[in-house]
Amino acid sequence: MIGRLNHVAIAVPDLEAAAAQYRDTLGATVRAPQDEPDHGVTVVFIELPNTKVELLYPLGDNSPIQGFLDKNPSGGIHHMCFEVEDILAARDTLKAQGARVLGTGEPKIGAHGKPVLFLHPKDFNGCLIELEQV
Amino acid sequence: MIGRLNHVAIAVPDLEAAAAQYRDTLGATVRAPQDEPDHGVTVVFIELPNTKVELLYPLGDNSPIQGFLDKNPSGGIHHMCFEVEDILAARDTLKAQGARVLGTGEPKIGAHGKPVLFLHPKDFNGCLIELEQV
Numbered sequence: 001m002i003g004r005l006n007h008v009a010i011a012v013p014d015l016e017a018a019a020a021q022y023r024d025t026l027g028a029t030v031r032a033p034q035d036e037p038d039h040g041v042t043v044v045f046i047e048l049p050n051t052k053v054e055l056l057y058p059l060g061d062n063s064p065i066q067g068f069l070d071k072n073p074s075g076g077i078h079h080m081c082f083e084v085e086d087i088l089a090a091r092d093t094l095k096a097q098g099a100r101v102l103g104t105g106e107p108k109i110g111a112h113g114k115p116v117l118f119l120h121p122k123d124f125n126g127c128l129i130e131l132e133q134v
Numbered sequence: 135m136i137g138r139l140n141h142v143a144i145a146v147p148d149l150e151a152a153a154a155q156y157r158d159t160l161g162a163t164v165r166a167p168q169d170e171p172d173h174g175v176t177v178v179f180i181e182l183p184n185t186k187v188e189l190l191y192p193l194g195d196n197s198p199i200q201g202f203l204d205k206n207p208s209g210g211i212h213h214m215c216f217e218v219e220d221i222l223a224a225r226d227t228l229k230a231q232g233a234r235v236l237g238t239g240e241p242k243i244g245a246h247g248k249p250v251l252f253l254h255p256k257d258f259n260g261c262l263i264e265l266e267q268v
Contacts, residue, residue: 001161004184008142008214012259021258025231026216027135048216050138050184055259075259077211080142082160082182097159124155125146125189125209 001090002082006112006132007045007052011065011078015057018075019044022053033057036111040064043111054081054111079118079128087115087133099123107133135224136216140246140266141179141186145199146209149191153178156187167191170245174198177245188215188245213252213262221249221267233257241267 012018015033023030029047036043040063046053056078058066068078084090087107095101100120110116110132119129146152149167157164163181170177174197180187190212192200202212218224221241229235234254244250244266253263 002182005139005142005182005187008139008211010259010261018259025228025233048136048139053139053214072260074256075261076255077142077214077261080187080211094159099159121210122208125144125152126206127144127209127211 001084001093002131003085003134004083005051006081006083006130006134007054008080009054009056009078009130010075011056011068011072012075013069013073015042015044015055018055019046022046022055028053034111035059038109039111041111079130081116081130081132083134084131085134087117087131090131091117094119135218135227136265137219137268138217139185140215140217140264140268141188142214143188143190143212143264144209145190145202145206145212147203147207149176149178149189152189152209153180156180156189162187168245169193172243173245175245213264215250215264215266217268218265219268221251221265224265225251228253 019030022028031045034043040060042057042059044055056065102118107115107117115133117131121128153164156162165179168177174194176191176193178189190199236252241249241251249267251265255262
């Protein structure tokens with residue numbers, strides 16, 4: 001069911017500093033920040049040859065990553081995103097096996113303009129997993 | 135400097151259950167467990183089309199991931215590993231920019247039989263980063 005690892009997302013306390021570190025210290029290709037008001041985050045994509053790292057910074061008053069940064073003030077790895085071909089089929093298969101889908105269970109449109117869902121970390125070894133239909 | 139994302143590593147409280155979940159629930163290609171006594175872990179690799187997920191479980195009495203599992207009993211994302219061409223050059227560049235390398239600073243041989251180093255999470259947005267020479 002799962003295909004490529006689309007990205008690993010890192011919540012960061014200082015987006016400009018983190019982007020500069022990936023660009024200047026780690027020598028990676030770093031894209032411009034994008035505000036994603038529907039998701040409550042500003043995102044910077046780091047392009048690696050085989051996948052992406054997504055730097056996340058809170059946007060607005062109800063950002064879903066603010067609580068994570070409150071608990072982890074230095075930042076940390078927030079989630080990983082696997083690609084699937086059919087997100088509704090994937091969701092139904094996972095739910096039939098007892099996995100919990102976060103929110104309403106209906107896909108939202110993610111940072112890449114494609115449908116996404118998040119799975120409950122308690123059902124997946126403490127890891128927040130995003131599924132993105134490609 | 136950094137190249138491909140070699141793997142994302144997940145510390146898990148039950149290696150057999152986690153491997154079965156990736157194989158049966160998430161439909162991924164799951165390799166057989168490998169004991170890595172030099173690193174204090176048993177490892178299961180999940181092969182994705184573009185990278186790997188590495189499931190980690192403590193091996194022996196002084197496993198470096200036991201403390202992580204004590205703090206995160208459900209498991210969690212433990213580190214991510216970037217490939218570099220020359221690990222000594224990468225280390226020296228990073229140290230010259232103030233980043234801390236864990237341990238003695240000399241590369242060890244990692245789970246793939248190649249030299250690896252770990253960077254201090256406090257210097258990288260709370261993320262433990264492994265560098266592997268390829």
